[in-house]
Amino acid sequence: MDLLLREDKVFLVKIMAVMIVLASAVILLGWVFELFDIFLYPPIMPQWIGVRFSASLSFLFSGLLLLQIARAHQSRHGDFSNVMAVSCMGIFLIIIGMLFTSFYAQTSVDQMLLGNAANAIKGDLSAAPSIGAMVAFSLIALVGVLSMINLPKPSRLFTAGLVVAAIGGMSVAGYFLNIPILCLDLAGVCTGMELTSSVLFFMLGLGFVILGTIRKRPGS
Numbered sequence: 001m002d003l004l005l006r007e008d009k010v011f012l013v014k015i016m017a018v019m020i021v022l023a024s025a026v027i028l029l030g031w032v033f034e035l036f037d038i039f040l041y042p043p044i045m046p047q048w049i050g051v052r053f054s055a056s057l058s059f060l061f062s063g064l065l066l067l068q069i070a071r072a073h074q075s076r077h078g079d080f081s082n083v084m085a086v087s088c089m090g091i092f093l094i095i096i097g098m099l100f101t102s103f104y105a106q107t108s109v110d111q112m113l114l115g116n117a118a119n120a121i122k123g124d125l126s127a128a129p130s131i132g133a134m135v136a137f138s139l140i141a142l143v144g145v146l147s148m149i150n151l152p153k154p155s156r157l158f159t160a161g162l163v164v165a166a167i168g169g170m171s172v173a174g175y176f177l178n179i180p181i182l183c184l185d186l187a188g189v190c191t192g193m194e195l196t197s198s199v200l201f202f203m204l205g206l207g208f209v210i211l212g213t214i215r216k217r218p219g220s
Contacts (some may be wrong), residue, residue, distance in 0.1 A: 009211070009213065010073050010074045013207045013210050014070045016203050016204075016206065019203065020063030020203055020204060023063075023200060024057070027196070031053045031056065051194045052194075055197055058091050058094050061086075061090040061094075062137065062140045062141075062200075065088065065091075065144040068087075069143070069147050069208075070207070073151065085148060091137050091140065091141040092138075095138060132171065135163075136167045136168070140208075154211070154212045157209075161209035161212055162209055164201055164202075164208065166205070167184075168197075168204070171192075171198035175195050
């Protein structure tokens with residue numbers, strides 16, 4: 001019974017991870033077409049800011065990380081370290097790029113990568129990215145690094161997931177309650193978190209929370 005419940009939880013997390021990866025890929029595809037002045041996705045709510053290219057790439061890496069960690073819970077025989085290493089490195093490099101370009105280059109990593117196409121997004125790209133997003137991505141990457149060494153204790157996965165889910169959930173609530181501060185939208189300091197990003201963070205956090213409820217196998 002415990003084994004069945006464990007497999008069900010892992011399967012659910014894997015489904016969530018695949019959904020995050022696919023959503024990120026769809027957003028990235030839209031950005032690629034933006035380079036050629038082809039607009040695939042009309043904004044659902046024009047007044048809401050969109051997902052940055054750098055954020056969507058980070059979500060792609062984060063989804064892959066969650067998927068690999070779930071697979072590691074399911075099987076101890078596979079080698080998942082390569083994907084984890086690339087994903088963690090990708091997230092950390094993007095965060096470093098975000099901080100450097102925002103505070104020292106007075107631009108954004110998106111503008112450096114996409115040029116004028118980055119201006120298609122609503123919001124001030126020269127402002128620092130969402131603090132909540134950077135904290136959440138950093139936690140996810142840290143979990144990935146620890147997972148390459150050895151699967152973290154369930155309590156640590158649960159705690160990290162709870163923080164990430166709280167950041168995403170709080171931002172979602174901010175959109176629907178029209179309370180910008182909940183989206184960590186601090187004028188002159190950093191931009192708010194996008195609604196799509198908020199939902200994806202909530203899913204990522206929930207995935208880690210679920211994995212955090214799985215007890216390690218005896219002797220593992």
